[in-house]
Amino acid sequence: MNCTILRFQAKCGHIRHAGFFFTGEKDKVQCFACSGCLGNWEEGDDPWKEHAKWFPECEFLHHKKSSDEIQEYIQNYGGFVKVMGKHFTTPLIKRILPTETGGPIPNIFEDEGARLDSFKTWPQEAQVDATMLAKAGLFYTGMKPAE
Numbered sequence: 001m002n003c004t005i006l007r008f009q010a011k012c013g014h015i016r017h018a019g020f021f022f023t024g025e026k027d028k029v030q031c032f033a034c035s036g037c038l039g040n041w042e043e044g045d046d047p048w049k050e051h052a053k054w055f056p057e058c059e060f061l062h063h064k065k066s067s068d069e070i071q072e073y074i075q076n077y078g079g080f081v082k083v084m085g086k087h088f089t090t091p092l093i094k095r096i097l098p099t100e101t102g103g104p105i106p107n108i109f110e111d112e113g114a115r116l117d118s119f120k121t122w123p124q125e126a127q128v129d130a131t132m133l134a135k136a137g138l139f140y141t142g143m144k145p146a147e
Contacts, residue, residue: 018047019060032128033060033136046073053077060132115139 015022020029020038028039036055038047051061052073061070118139119130130140 015047018051019058019064020047020051031055031058031060032138033132034058035136049073049077059135060128063129063132118142 015029019031019033021032022028023030023037026039027041028037030037031051034055034057036051036058038050038054048061048065048069051058052065052070055061056070056074065073112134115134115138116131118141119134121142122130122140133140
């Protein structure tokens with residue numbers, strides 16, 4: 001196993017707490033709330049700082065960090081001044097999203113209210129807000145993850 005993967009695995013807990021999940025592609029992660037993607041992790045990268053720099057409008061980020069913390073992360077970020085993730089992703093999204101119907105087959109969980117209703121049995125001790133998950137397009141099956 002190469003050193004990059006070992007360093008990435010060591011960061012996984014921190015990355016997860018910052019709202020990201022592993023995409024299965026190299027060391028690329030994606031935020032469950034804003035769909036922002038990050039990769040090419042380097043030694044010393046802080047997932048919260050990266051999240052704030054590239055996706056400062058993320059609802060989950062604002063739920064977990066104060067506006068002052070977010071601004072401090074952005075101001076102290078070296079390089080890429082006034083550049084955010086949306087500068088890279090917006091043109092890509094416009095290219096890949098269908099312009100007319102013909103996308104995925106509709107289902108009940110297309111409706112945010114239906115998704116939110118699925119969280120009625122969501123554990124109260126969960127660290128992630130069910131409303132944010134529903135807004136991100138997720139729904140709850142009531143099943144616990146495999147251990």
